[in-house]
Amino acid sequence: MGVRKAITGAQASAEAMRQINPDVVAAYPITPQTPIVEEFAKYVADGVVDTEMVAVESEHSAMSAVVGAETAGARAMSATSSQGLALMWEVVAATPGLRLPIVMSLVNRTISAPINIHCDHSDVMGLTTLGWIQIFSENAQEVYENTLLAIRVAEDNRVQLPAMVNQDGFITSHAVEPVEIFDDASVQRFVGARSLDRALLDVKQVRSVGPLVLPDYLFEFKRAQEEAMSKVFEVYREVGAELGAITGRQYPFFETYQTEDAEAVIVVLNSAAGTTKAAIDIMRAHGKKVGLLKPILFRPFPYAEVREALKNVPVIGVLDRSMAFGACAPLYAELRNALWALDKRPAMQSYIYGLGGRDIMTTEIEGVFEELLSGKLDSEHQRYIGLRG
Amino acid sequence: MPTLQEIAWKTDGPDIRFVSGHRMCSGCGIGAIVKTVLAASDKPVVVVNATGCLEVVTTTYPFTSWNTPWMHLTFENAASVASGIEAAYKALKRSGKITDDVNILAIGGDGGTYDIGFQALSGALERRHKFMYLVYDNEAYMNTGDQRSGATPFGANTTTVPVGKVSFGKPQWRKNLVEIAAAHRIPYVAQTAAHSIMDLYKKAQKGFNADGPAVLAVLQPCTTNWAFDPSLTMQYSKLAVETNFWPLYEVENGVVHINVKPSNRKPIEEFLKGQTRFRHLFKPENAHVIVEMQKMIDDEWARLLKIEESGIQF
Numbered sequence: 001m002g003v004r005k006a007i008t009g010a011q012a013s014a015e016a017m018r019q020i021n022p023d024v025v026a027a028y029p030i031t032p033q034t035p036i037v038e039e040f041a042k043y044v045a046d047g048v049v050d051t052e053m054v055a056v057e058s059e060h061s062a063m064s065a066v067v068g069a070e071t072a073g074a075r076a077m078s079a080t081s082s083q084g085l086a087l088m089w090e091v092v093a094a095t096p097g098l099r100l101p102i103v104m105s106l107v108n109r110t111i112s113a114p115i116n117i118h119c120d121h122s123d124v125m126g127l128t129t130l131g132w133i134q135i136f137s138e139n140a141q142e143v144y145e146n147t148l149l150a151i152r153v154a155e156d157n158r159v160q161l162p163a164m165v166n167q168d169g170f171i172t173s174h175a176v177e178p179v180e181i182f183d184d185a186s187v188q189r190f191v192g193a194r195s196l197d198r199a200l201l202d203v204k205q206v207r208s209v210g211p212l213v214l215p216d217y218l219f220e221f222k223r224a225q226e227e228a229m230s231k232v233f234e235v236y237r238e239v240g241a242e243l244g245a246i247t248g249r250q251y252p253f254f255e256t257y258q259t260e261d262a263e264a265v266i267v268v269l270n271s272a273a274g275t276t277k278a279a280i281d282i283m284r285a286h287g288k289k290v291g292l293l294k295p296i297l298f299r300p301f302p303y304a305e306v307r308e309a310l311k312n313v314p315v316i317g318v319l320d321r322s323m324a325f326g327a328c329a330p331l332y333a334e335l336r337n338a339l340w341a342l343d344k345r346p347a348m349q350s351y352i353y354g355l356g357g358r359d360i361m362t363t364e365i366e367g368v369f370e371e372l373l374s375g376k377l378d379s380e381h382q383r384y385i386g387l388r389g
Numbered sequence: 390m391p392t393l394q395e396i397a398w399k400t401d402g403p404d405i406r407f408v409s410g411h412r413m414c415s416g417c418g419i420g421a422i423v424k425t426v427l428a429a430s431d432k433p434v435v436v437v438n439a440t441g442c443l444e445v446v447t448t449t450y451p452f453t454s455w456n457t458p459w460m461h462l463t464f465e466n467a468a469s470v471a472s473g474i475e476a477a478y479k480a481l482k483r484s485g486k487i488t489d490d491v492n493i494l495a496i497g498g499d500g501g502t503y504d505i506g507f508q509a510l511s512g513a514l515e516r517r518h519k520f521m522y523l524v525y526d527n528e529a530y531m532n533t534g535d536q537r538s539g540a541t542p543f544g545a546n547t548t549t550v551p552v553g554k555v556s557f558g559k560p561q562w563r564k565n566l567v568e569i570a571a572a573h574r575i576p577y578v579a580q581t582a583a584h585s586i587m588d589l590y591k592k593a594q595k596g597f598n599a600d601g602p603a604v605l606a607v608l609q610p611c612t613t614n615w616a617f618d619p620s621l622t623m624q625y626s627k628l629a630v631e632t633n634f635w636p637l638y639e640v641e642n643g644v645v646h647i648n649v650k651p652s653n654r655k656p657i658e659e660f661l662k663g664q665t666r667f668r669h670l671f672k673p674e675n676a677h678v679i680v681e682m683q684k685m686i687d688d689e690w691a692r693l694l695k696i697e698e699s700g701i702q703f
Contacts, residue, residue, distance in 0.1 A: 057515070064509065065473030069474065203491060212449050
């Protein structure tokens with residue numbers, strides 16, 4: 001049993017980092033990630049953690065310093081949002097190829113322009129092809145536990161890949177919720193210490209890291225990276241079972257809510273899944289058979305498991321909090337991919353909602369369910385929830 | 390201070406940290422610079438290398454010239470990566486996970502230092518990480534075929550500011566990286582050159598032993614893109630000093646000391662001639678460019694002497 005604390009998603013992230021007690025944290029503040037950095041800086045200032053904190057001059061340098069520290073042999077972490085992620089993109093892209101198990105919090109915020117500090121998923125969806133493990137969190141509790149989980153999955157020898165833990169900017173990062181924090185000793189036993197196996201600072205084992213790799217070898221490097229990504233599923237299950245022994249919870253690739261007999265299911269990431277559950281409860285009370293599938297592990301994407309979970313659902317609506325301009329929205333595209341192999345494919349509808357932090361209400365979710373149940377769908381065109389005009 | 394023979398043994402003996410077999414251009418001075426600097430450390434050296442000539446020619450997978458821990462990430466962040474390595478070093482030492490003492494060396498060309506890596510360098514110097522930053526300055530983006538940089542001298546012909554009917558090459562003077570680094574009030578900054586092995590070695594040693602960040606700016610005559618005979622690299626390095634084009638000086642705890650004061654400075658033409666990048670300056674219509682260049686060099690030198698004489702600290 002843990003202790004329940006009233007904290008925000010940002011504090012939940014910092015709390016996980018406190019327990020992980022990384023050797024190095026390098027970060028640059030950006031709204032809405034700033035409270036993570038500030039909270040963690042307080043831990044450093046009070047000697048609560050042993051971390052060497054590098055308050056760098058940009059996000060590009062934040063990720064560069066974290067890569068330097070991890071290559072050196074440290075366990076290093078960072079956190080960012082939106083423009084910060086965009087600025088560090090180059091180094092974020094290089095990290096999986098170096099096989100560095102860096103864990104970073106991403107507090108999801110709109111990418112400019114127009115500039116806007118509020119939540120949508122246009123930051124993370126711009127780099128889901130790079131090779132980071134992507135984990136999404138509905139609330140502060142999940143932020144906390146997913147951060148602990150991510151460390152072990154990323155650092156597993158079968159994986160050795162970086163992981164990003166996503167939470168919705170402001171909606172999750174700045175809202176106070178009760179969060180169950182488990183005792184330091186159990187959590188620290190679970191996270192353990194990072195192996196120094198490939199440390200650059202192990203000067204007796206001289207290594208050259210990050211060499212020039214030409215057409216004769218690069219392809220093989222990338223194939224090995226994909227192999228490591230494919231191992232994430234089994235490692236995630238194993239590590240999730242270990243964490244579950246402490247928390248009493250389960251760590252599935254996705255959560256299903258009222259899907260067993262559902263005639264229509266909504267698929268949505270992060271905090272809007274909570275809103276959807278509330279809408280489902282209202283509609284179920286009126287006899288409407290509706291349900292939810294909330295992806296948690298987004299990279300690698302569990303296509304087969306999602307297909308299995310939704311194989312009997314006749315109508316599926318996918319809600320994306322970002323657009324892919326000129327193409328299927330990112331989550332919708334994954335669902336179409338996952339369900340394509342079914343003999344009897346469901347009717348599908350893509351919806352865009354909540355860009356730039358626009359609220360989404362239970363009434364709007366109910367409207368989506370009604371539309372899905374009505375059968376008046378157009379799978380070739382996305383629809384917009386709460387759009388003016 | 391070791392003798393030249395002893396330095397030679399350190400750079401070519403059994404404990405060598407940078408081995409032969411790399412793919413540098415014939416006559417390139419980078420190898421000599423790096424070997425000398427690495428030899429000046431009495432501790433193992435952990436190197437972080439910005440993208441550029443040195444990185445490309447020494448680590449073509451599966452080969453490496455580095456017999457010392459080495460890493461490369463991208464172009465503009467060697468100093469930030471070094472910040473992270475230093476932070477890791479402090480943390481892992483403190484927790485007892487590692488025991489060996491090391492020196493940390495970041496290396497970049499002028500592109501990765503004066504230009505794209507400038508912010509990262511400034512940030513790392515301001516945060517006072519204990520590391521040395523070595524820039525081998527070949528005065529343009531030579532790895533990609535001679536595009537101008539913030540270190541390219543006035544009047545030089547480059548592929549991005551070429552000589553043309555209305556252009557005599559680069560119309561701006563270059564940045565003074567040594568003074569910019571010194572303005573961060575770091576313990577040690579020095580300008581040195583490839584031909585002056587003793588000066589280079591001594592300064593590298595001071596940089597490694599400094600109580601905080603150190604910056605070493607080394608001129609690296611580029612046989613390929615300055616386009617001179619590969620046998621003349623050290624000759625051009627020497628001429629750069631003898632013409633006061635590249636003074637050898639250091640700023641130690643803010644105090645400026647000029648290491649070499651040519652008694653009879655040679656005219657700048659001595660340095661310019663034979664280099665393809667300056668060939669156009671010898672046409673009559675460009676005579677004014679050389680005059681202007683000479684004046685700038687003399688003014689800069691007079692200014693440097695004044696700073697040294699004044700004893701005013703950076």
